[in-house]
Amino acid sequence: xxxxxxxxxxxxxxxxxxxxxxxxxxxxxxxxxxxxxxxxxxxxxxxxxxxxxxxxxxxxxxxxxxxxxxxxxxxxxxxxxxxxxxxxxxxxxxxxxxxxxxxxxxxxxxxxxxxxxxxxxxxxxxxxxx
Amino acid sequence: xxxxxxxxxxxxxxxxxxxxxxxxxxxxxxxxxxxxxxxxxxxxxxxxxxxxxxxxxxxxxxxxxxxxxxxxxxxxxxxxxxxxxxxxxxxxxxxxxxxxxxxxxxxxxxxxxxxxxxxxxxxxxxxxxx
DNA sequence: AGTTGAATTAGTAATTGTTATTGATTTTGA
DNA sequence: TCAAAATCAATAACAATTACTAATTCAACT
Numbered sequence: 001x002x003x004x005x006x007x008x009x010x011x012x013x014x015x016x017x018x019x020x021x022x023x024x025x026x027x028x029x030x031x032x033x034x035x036x037x038x039x040x041x042x043x044x045x046x047x048x049x050x051x052x053x054x055x056x057x058x059x060x061x062x063x064x065x066x067x068x069x070x071x072x073x074x075x076x077x078x079x080x081x082x083x084x085x086x087x088x089x090x091x092x093x094x095x096x097x098x099x100x101x102x103x104x105x106x107x108x109x110x111x112x113x114x115x116x117x118x119x120x121x122x123x124x125x126x127x128x129x130x
Numbered sequence: 131x132x133x134x135x136x137x138x139x140x141x142x143x144x145x146x147x148x149x150x151x152x153x154x155x156x157x158x159x160x161x162x163x164x165x166x167x168x169x170x171x172x173x174x175x176x177x178x179x180x181x182x183x184x185x186x187x188x189x190x191x192x193x194x195x196x197x198x199x200x201x202x203x204x205x206x207x208x209x210x211x212x213x214x215x216x217x218x219x220x221x222x223x224x225x226x227x228x229x230x231x232x233x234x235x236x237x238x239x240x241x242x243x244x245x246x247x248x249x250x251x252x253x254x255x256x257x258x259x260x
Numbered sequence: 261a262g263t264t265g266a267a268t269t270a271g272t273a274a275t276t277g278t279t280a281t282t283g284a285t286t287t288t289g290a
Numbered sequence: 291t292c293a294a295a296a297t298c299a300a301t302a303a304c305a306a307t308t309a310c311t312a313a314t315t316c317a318a319c320t
Contacts, residue, residue: 008287008297027278042299047278064194067277067307081243092241097229107252111222113211115254122237124245135317138268157307172270177307179268197278197306 013038014049018059019073024080024089026068062089063121077117083126090126143168144179148189149203154210154219156198192219193251207247213256220256 007015017030031046050071053059062070062080066087079097081090097120104115147160161176180201183189192200192210196217209227211220227250234245
């Protein structure tokens, strides 16, 4: 099992690259980032390991922006902001909006669904683009 | 003189198909739906016209779910619910959560961004799947 | 009705992000 | 030490979408 085993050097590097930035990168970005230090790395390995991180709860998808899936190693629930021009993804402080279990419960009761999580995303122009 | 061309019959049919359902369909779905009545329709035409609708503000993307982009002709701001098992997308009543211009303004002030819109999505299991 | 020119289309090819396969290499555990 | 399991790079395969091209449609104006 993954949890008992230590990460391989490459898996470790991929996680470190993802965790060290708030850019919410794509697989491609992680690959380009690591290529200089790990010349033998392949893009497929990056994709595979990002999937592993999602499975074991070390990362999540922020969605597919401009055709590419974007990842986040910050597992705290927080809203995102996506710049419609440059496709930067910014973290917003959770304080601005955080629906609690009460909202989940109300939705479950009123809409006959079970709610596991939510995602809140704002769109507009970032400071550089506007 | 400027062209006063109305929607072509096919463009009209594609829009009607999209607007007549709350399934938040994919391009493929619209295509399959219309094929019986419009045997000469091509999938590329569906894709192209869905893009047109997005551009002119007659439809929006609900995101890429399970690899396929899903569309919505309901331009009212409202939250969505995505079933993690069957990938149904349900509309939720806007009343359960609707951040106003005041939240937008606060974000603009505090985070140095300009906010144009937001999207709120809940995930879980629908009534059929849970 | 005929002409014109831009918009729209079908059909197909090309592109793109992602996943699966393969065969080699390394690691693990006994 | 040795065999099974895990991991890997490289490449092929895949599916959704977009781009291209030549043909057709349609409104505006004769």
